[in-house]
Amino acid sequence: MRAVWKAARAAVRRRRLQTLMIWLVTLVSTGALVMALGLVDAASAPFDRAFGAQHGPHVVAAFARDRVSDGRLSRAARASGVEAAAGPFAQAAVDIPRGAADFGLGGEITVVGRAGPGGTVDRVDLWAGRWAVRPGEVVLNRQSDWTADDLGKKFRVPKGPTLTIVGFAFDLSHTADAWVAPAQIGALHPTATQMLFRFRAAATEEGLRAELAEVTGGLPRGTLTASRTYLALKHRIGSNARAYAPYLMAFGVLGILVAVLIVANVVSGAVVSGFRHIGILKALGFTPGQVLGVYLTMISVPAVLGCALGTYAGNLLAEPFLRFAFSGPASGVLHGSLGIAPWVNLLALLGMPLVCVLAALGPSVRARRLPAARAISAGSAPRHGRALGIQRRLASARLPRSVSLGAGLPFARPARSALTLAAVVLGVTTVTFATGLAATLNSYGNGERSYDVTVYVGDHRDGREPVHGDRELHALLGRLPGATHVTARSDDEALLVGSTQAVMFEGRRGGRSLDSALVKGRWMRETGEVVVGTPFLRRNGVHLGDRLRLRKDGREEELTVVGETMDTDDRLVIGSWPTVTALMPRAEPIAYHVKLREGADQSAYARAVRAADPGLSVQLSGSNSVTGTIVGSATGLTLMLSLVASLGVFNTAVLNTHDRRRDLGMLKSIGMTPRQVTVMTVTSMAVLGALGSLIGIPLGIVAHKVVVPRMAAGVDITLPRYMTDVWHVPLLSVLALAGVLIAVLGALVPARRAARLTVAEVLHNE
Structure with a gap:
């Protein structure tokens, strides 16, 4: 095992480019995945924890006080489907002049007469002071904007008593704006009776409505004047998180696919370019299993490091997303519950390295099966070019010879070219999707506000x-x-x-x-x-x-x-x-x-x-802050994934020039100039880039049409057609260059390096 580790560690040090690529691609993919899964989980988990801690009501119902007695409501609450109930509480609608007491009171508020904050349902969190137990006292439902000096302040209810603030409390379900003692509520002229229910079947809106109908079935017609369920509140609080999650999930999936393709390409190239190394290892006594272990370890080291750093970065970047997504009335009580769930981090830390190892398994098994003699000879024996026939056909098209030769090179290694093409396709898909997303969100931001x-x-x-x-x-x-x-x-x-x-x-x-x-x-x-x-x-x-x-x-x-x-x-x-x-x-x-x-x-x-x-x-x-946050993060993720795709092209170009050193030497010996070598190498990758654009643009448009409506549904809005129909000829023309640009950027450095090779260097290496 020690020999395997030493050989793998040496390979990691020697193949710095491949190690960097695996590390970078796993870092980006893992970070996007952690953020996406974290937001999906956060869309409901913090609310569920806070709601469960307060034992919140599944249904808040108001009944006409002059049509049904408290005793009859208490008996109705004993229905078989009711898990627990609180009330009846007298409820009054009180009109407070705007700005009264500087506590955000203004307009018509709901005041409930309640003996205490506890109980089997809706355990109100008393944050400061004490509960109202005597006439003339009130507790305000305020999450923040209070200090110790505010306790004891008074305000007068129009045509009613003067109330002294004795406490501040927070109720996630917002069953009232203020609470007074039962002995005080009569002076506020209550017109309704409040009941709070927890039901055994509370998973769906339809189930809750059916349970409530069973409770009220024996009451006089028109007794129930209003009701609302906790699901509506849960939906409202998690709406921003649901808007972020679809596009982050899309980037996470794209990142995983890019990671699989790049890792498979890198390991496959490492096997092909390392035939001589494999033969030497086997000649030294390495068993086939040990050779397999060397290549899997060589991949696992940067993959594990990339996943660990990506998980850490995903947690850091998710924090502002979560704070923003849960800003609002319930933000304070939920912020203590916010954060990336442990299962998300565990999945990223274990799942992504496993994905990388599985991607590397095929090429590594190939290295395991190679006999030593064949591996050593494969490193130096000449090979017939599979692209020769295609290059001959291209020569008849009257293209420059360097271009026709380069256009045929991808067919010499079809498997490697297919993996590279897939990475370019995903890069173009990402660019197209992000461009459409930015266009839609900018249109939304401009349409949402038309004043200055x-x-x-x-x-x-x-x-x-x-x-x-x-x-x-x-x-x-x-x-x-x-x-x-x-x-x-x-x-x-x-x-x-x-x-x-x-x-x-x-x-x-x-x-x-x-x-x-x-x-x-x-x-x-x-x-x-x-x-x-x-x-x-x-x-x-x-x-x-x-x-x-x-x-x-x-x-x-x-x-x-x-x-x-x-x-x-x-x-x-x-x-x-x-x-x-x-x-x-x-x-x-x-x-x-x-x-x-x-x-x-x-x-x-x-x-x-x-x-x-x-x-x-x-x-x-x-x-618009939401628009700016999404567009900014999408741009960053797009640039990183495009960089990773370019590195995949870079790796392929390096491997191709390495494999064809003998051919390059022959071409140079008969007069090919360095500029022609550069053009040939860049053209070989530009062909893949053009094909990548041809395939990636439609995929990006499909991703846009799938993800954007789900983002809008997360905040319960419907986008007009002009905000989603953003694909026009000028934009598509620019996007058509995305694949070529990714490919050219990735191929340029290896091409210039190949152009500088001299015939003497090639012959010396041979």
Whole structure:
């Protein structure tokens, strides 16, 4: 065994290029695979852990308090499918003026009367202070934005009591915005009763609905006023991770395929170019099994090192991905659960070296079977060129002789050329896929935001208020240099009748300068018409043309959904200004979105806004962070995989020139110039590059059509056709050069090295 290790270690040192290639390709492939599998696992695992720790409810249900008694609800909760239940809790809808107590309270909030944070269902995490046990006390459902000094602060409920904040808690299921003692809830005039259920069959939305129907089957008709399941919350929290996972998985699979091909090519070349070495080993007494061990060890050493470093790099790079993917309301409680799962690291550390060893097994078995005498003679005996017939046919095409000779060289070693071609095909596939992905995401980023500057009412840094009124501000912003269009926007919460959660009802005045792309339907034209994003439609079971009712301050309005947009907020409902003020007469703009003329300076406009009214704050529009992250990481992975494919070509070119040293010497002896040798060698690889482009571009387009819709589905949006139909003749013409470029870059250095060989050197080596 010691002899095998010494021989393998010597081979690793001697074959530095092959060792570097195996190390690099396994590093890139393993890193992409770890990130992809980590995000797939993270799309559900952190939520499942946090939800399980809080023993969260599978269904949160609200019942009409005047139609069913608490006792009857308690009896209904004993249905056979119910695993555990909490409640009944009295629930009140309280309207808080925007900005009350500086705790993010504003609009209609849900307050529940609950005796404590514990129980068999929904164990609320009390982060600070204590629970409300007496009238006049309240606990806020806040994950952050609090300090110890905030405990004890008071705020007054309109037409209700003054409440003192005695604690901050976080509930992942968000069953309430605030909790008070049961003795206090009566003063808030509760209109509903909340029940929290855990069911035995909780894997699917249909199963949960069926279980809830069994619980409510014996209750009076219309008793259940609203309900929601934990699956919708889980889907929302993991949506960003599901958007990243498909494209990372695609790069991971491409990386593994490239790794297999490159390793097989490298080992096969090592066997062919090392025939003399194999013969010497066998002549020295190495058994066939030991020769096999030498070649497998030679591959395993850089493969294991590459996999180890790739796993480490994948964990490091996945950390910002995971933080970004799980940024949002539940980020704090989930961040403690985030990270690459141990099974992912174990799979990468064990699986990728195994893949490399299996790829090397075929060529290594060939080395094992070679007799010593044949191996030694194979290293120096002349061979008849298999490409001779093809080169003769190419000569009749009146091509330069160096080009016709080079075009026939790939056929001299068909197996080696096939492996190299496959690596180039995967490189072109990667470039094509990444180019289409970038084009789609850039189109999405441009369509999602069509304004340049956002002007907010009030300067939150020093508490200043604007000196101009609403209409004056609207006109003023439109008159400043560079402005072409101004849209006012209001944001106010309203209750979606039939749901337990509030929606954000956004009003727009002044046109559609900030509209995201419309996917289906049309924009609102009449009062009472609204548009919503795809997530709102899917998670609320609403379709275009359906009507929904919003309630605010005792008013109700029936609205018709006429359009579907790419907005990713599943709580957002957009209406025209008359539609919003019909429900909320006192609605006021909180921001103005300004479209500037082409070439206008955003910073100059921002300075003009602050000079015109110091009570305004300005934010310049930037690039979409999701788009930038995906495009940047995809570009990096593409460059690395293209480099690996070029190294595969490099390896093949080196082996070809090594195998044909005798032929090169003969050609030079009859007058072939160094430049012609370079052209011949580069042409031999450029042929493979052209074929690679011909095959790789369609594969890249297919990968784009498969992966992009799944990324969009991860965040519950539908992309319009113009964002996915990105393949045009100019772009395809540029991509057609990708395979040739990969091949030429890989072949250039070996070609120049071959061109510098002298006839004397070749004859001396012979």
